[in-house]
Amino acid sequence: MAVNKVNEDLLRERARYTFNIEELTNFIDGGEEGTRNRREVEDMVIHVKELHDEVPEDYLSHKERYENAVKKGCILIDLLKEHVLRHSSFDAYKPSNMYRVLSMAKEVSPVLLHMGMFVPTIFGQASAEQQEEWLHKALMLEIIGTYAQTELGHGTFLRGLETTATYDPSTEEFVLHSPTLTSYKWWPGGLGQTANHCIVVAQLYSREKCYGVHAFLVQIRDSETHMPLPGIKVGDIGPKLGFQTANNGFLGFDHFRIPRKNMLMRNAQVLKDGRYVKSKSDKLTYGTMMLVRVMIVSDAAYELSRAATIAARYSAVRRQSMPRPGQPEPQILDYVTQQHKVFIAIATSHALRLTGGWLWDAYSSLTHDLDQGNLDQLPELHALACCLKAISSRDSNSLVEQCRMSCGGHGYMSSSNFPTIYGATAATVTYEGEYTVMLLQTARYLMKAWKEALGGIVLTPTVAYMVTYNKAKPAWVNTPEAIIQGFHAVAVGKVKEAADGIEYHQNSGKDYEDAWNAASVMLVKASECYCRAIICETFWKEIQKHSRSMSRNLAVVLQQLSELYLSYWVLERSGDFFQVRTVPLTRTKFEFVSFASPKCHCQMCTGFVAHITSVVVLAVQVSIQNLTLTFCTRKRNEFDIGSC
Ligand SMILES: CC/C=C\C/C=C\C/C=C\C/C=C/C(=O)SCCNC(=O)CCNC(=O)[C@H](O)C(C)(C)COP(=O)(O)OP(=O)(O)OC[C@H]1O[C@@H](n2cnc3c(N)ncnc32)[C@H](O)[C@@H]1OP(=O)(O)O
Numbered sequence: 001m002a003v004n005k006v007n008e009d010l011l012r013e014r015a016r017y018t019f020n021i022e023e024l025t026n027f028i029d030g031g032e033e034g035t036r037n038r039r040e041v042e043d044m045v046i047h048v049k050e051l052h053d054e055v056p057e058d059y060l061s062h063k064e065r066y067e068n069a070v071k072k073g074c075i076l077i078d079l080l081k082e083h084v085l086r087h088s089s090f091d092a093y094k095p096s097n098m099y100r101v102l103s104m105a106k107e108v109s110p111v112l113l114h115m116g117m118f119v120p121t122i123f124g125q126a127s128a129e130q131q132e133e134w135l136h137k138a139l140m141l142e143i144i145g146t147y148a149q150t151e152l153g154h155g156t157f158l159r160g161l162e163t164t165a166t167y168d169p170s171t172e173e174f175v176l177h178s179p180t181l182t183s184y185k186w187w188p189g190g191l192g193q194t195a196n197h198c199i200v201v202a203q204l205y206s207r208e209k210c211y212g213v214h215a216f217l218v219q220i221r222d223s224e225t226h227m228p229l230p231g232i233k234v235g236d237i238g239p240k241l242g243f244q245t246a247n248n249g250f251l252g253f254d255h256f257r258i259p260r261k262n263m264l265m266r267n268a269q270v271l272k273d274g275r276y277v278k279s280k281s282d283k284l285t286y287g288t289m290m291l292v293r294v295m296i297v298s299d300a301a302y303e304l305s306r307a308a309t310i311a312a313r314y315s316a317v318r319r320q321s322m323p324r325p326g327q328p329e330p331q332i333l334d335y336v337t338q339q340h341k342v343f344i345a346i347a348t349s350h351a352l353r354l355t356g357g358w359l360w361d362a363y364s365s366l367t368h369d370l371d372q373g374n375l376d377q378l379p380e381l382h383a384l385a386c387c388l389k390a391i392s393s394r395d396s397n398s399l400v401e402q403c404r405m406s407c408g409g410h411g412y413m414s415s416s417n418f419p420t421i422y423g424a425t426a427a428t429v430t431y432e433g434e435y436t437v438m439l440l441q442t443a444r445y446l447m448k449a450w451k452e453a454l455g456g457i458v459l460t461p462t463v464a465y466m467v468t469y470n471k472a473k474p475a476w477v478n479t480p481e482a483i484i485q486g487f488h489a490v491a492v493g494k495v496k497e498a499a500d501g502i503e504y505h506q507n508s509g510k511d512y513e514d515a516w517n518a519a520s521v522m523l524v525k526a527s528e529c530y531c532r533a534i535i536c537e538t539f540w541k542e543i544q545k546h547s548r549s550m551s552r553n554l555a556v557v558l559q560q561l562s563e564l565y566l567s568y569w570v571l572e573r574s575g576d577f578f579q580v581r582t583v584p585l586t587r588t589k590f591e592f593v594s595f596a597s598p599k600c601h602c603q604m605c606t607g608f609v610a611h612i613t614s615v616v617v618l619a620v621q622v623s624i625q626n627l628t629l630t631f632c633t634r635k636r637n638e639f640d641i642g643s644c
């Protein structure tokens with residue numbers, strides 16, 4: 001049998017890297033231990049022949065694909081259990097680790113929601129007694145759950161959910177009911193045929209009063225027969241753009257009774273007599289969504305890194321066209337247009353991975369604060385989780401598509417794996433908070449921050465520059481730090497523009513809701529710019545921080561990647577940079593910002609040339625011709641357009 005020979009071009013490219021590959025691998029894995037754990041699990045998985053398809057899944061029926069995914073999920077989970085029992089060096093039951101293992105099968109796992117949301121909700125919203133009863137069973141998959149919040153009629157507007165949970169003190173039970181067709185739960189992963197339990201988010205009623213949405217743990221299928229319990233209507237919602245084996249389903253209740261103790265009571269409670277005990281904050285009910293949004297940023301990076309690797313390798317081995325008659329066809333990697341498509345995908349996967357790690361640390365610190373009853377950081381973290389989830393998933397999905405297109409026809413083959421990766425990342429832009437809705441949530445926070453900034457109130461860290469921005473005139477020089485300040489200036493400009501837009505519409509007679517809606521495109525833009533500034537700054541600072549403890553060769557290349565990312569987005573947003581205004585909070589004057597030295601007037605400032613010489617893609621090193629970015633802005637005097 002022909003031995004698979006590695007392509008000559010790929011070998012040659014791999015021979016050209018300028019730094020220690022294992023060092024980069026450890027950096028990506030979060031350290032040597034992370035690499036060791038990952039390899040241990042991969043070694044377990046890679047040799048299991050049942051995990052490799054005899055027949056491409058695209059040729060299977062919907063039912064066969066689902067059964068194939070269930071089979072693989074069971075094998076992966078058994079491997080994990082055995083591994084934990086054998087080694088216990090790998091924290092297999094951390095949802096993020098379990099999620100990572102489940103994603104080693106090509107198909108989305110029907111128990112993805114069990115690990116990604118059902119288990120984390122028990123961690124985050126069940127009382128200690130409830131965790132005692134359910135957590136181990138969930139971790140050992142003795143019960144399999146999902147997260148049933150979205151309904152046919154409502155996904156974004158949680159306060160509009162129609163499923164009811166009415167407390168009956170005579171039996172100490174909640175009666176779950178779906179009063180309308182639009183109240184049917186629609187979308188929850190695993191609900192179609194897999195889950196026998198679920199977290200149900202419903203409007204809580206007690207003593208004739210509605211207390212808003214709360215979470216309940218509900219058994220929906222018989223533990224022995226797996227048939228739906230009486231009063232439960234459940235099934236599969238059918239084919240989708242992707243995620244075909246996620247087993248998304250629908251769920252309706254017909255006066256279905258559950259014990260009082262099945263209301264998740266870490267935050268709020270209903271006592272036996274029906275009295276409602278309020279939580280410290282209604283927002284704590286939304287805790288699972290914040291966790292998943294935080295996880296999605298790292299997942300977006302992971303999916304994009306897969307696509308970027310495929311595209312970079314293909315670009316090394318594909319030869320096409322003949323720019324010079326009689327010469328061999330060049331590798332498509334030598335076309336600058338190809339580099340321009342692929343290298344930003346590489347840089348972005350690193351930017352999102354490091355930003356995801358930074359956000360996870362902020363979330364971990366918040367959960368510690370919440371345990372101490374301190375909710376101070378909740379609003380800022382909610383705003384961060386919303387915009388970073390939105391931007392990371394959208395960037396990842398569009399760059400996955402860009403990577404596919406960079407591979408020509410072969411990128412369109414199922415065997416390229418781009419369709420699977422695209423389907424997964426496209427879903428992420430919508431689930432766990434739709435893109436626009438999330439950015440508007442962040443805008444809500446930014447409008448409050450702007451009002452505080454105008455009042456000179458010290459702001460939380462990620463918006464603090466709104467107050468100090470005009471006090472210390474930044475030294476506009478051509479450095480990454482200056483670009484980051486430029487992104488801050490753009491963000492402040494857009495936040496001010498949106499706030500002024502709301503004020504303008506209110507002054508023209510609209511109420512706040514209509515003024516908000518009229519200015520909502522600007523509000524989305526302000527959130528995008530605020531978020532881009534965070535990613536640029538975090539990427540750059542994380543690279544600076546880690547560079548101090550890594551070899552110089554690796555530090556140089558990672559620094560170039562972060563400079564590429566900054567330069568790319570300056571060019572993508574050059575219009576905003578040209579228009580950026582610094583408006584002193586006293587609102588007395590406008591001036592354009594210049595990247596030249598602050599003393600220059602009315603003259604073309606120095607061009608900003610970023611010359612990226614080499615970027616490394618894992619073992620594939622390619623060199624970028626002069627990726628020259630000429631970026632100029634003009635400085636004007638306050639009211640003098642100047643001669644530029
Ligand atoms: C990598 C992934 C790994 C694992 C994942 C596993 C599986 C992946 C596959 C699929 C999973 C998908 C699951 C789902 O999709 S679950 C359903 C997700 N649904 C949503 O995200 C709904 C989105 N909509 C909202 O969240 C609401 O619009 C929102 C609550 C944001 C606003 O609604 P509403 O208009 O009613 O309230 P507001 O008045 O705007 O806000 C009220 C108040 O509360 C604050 N708030 C809102 N949400 C949160 C939160 N999550 N945390 C903290 N605080 C929150 C908001 O800021 C307002 O505060 P204030 O401004 O002080 O009034």
Ligand SMILES: Cc1cc2nc3c(=O)[nH]c(=O)nc-3n(C[C@H](O)[C@H](O)[C@H](O)COP(=O)(O)OP(=O)(O)OC[C@H]3O[C@@H](n4cnc5c(N)ncnc54)[C@H](O)[C@@H]3O)c2cc1C
Binds near residue numbers: 148243431
């Ligand atoms: C693959 C996949 C898996 C999913 N898994 C689950 C799951 O396991 N559990 C679960 O509970 N849910 C799940 N969902 C549902 C998901 O959470 C919702 O689809 C999502 O929250 C969006 O809500 P929606 O579908 O009602 O869209 P809508 O909110 O109706 O959005 C439609 C359009 O209206 C706009 N819009 C809505 N509200 C506003 C507003 N206030 N201002 C401006 N524009 C607005 C949106 O921007 C969007 O353009 C899943 C969805 C997908 C695609």
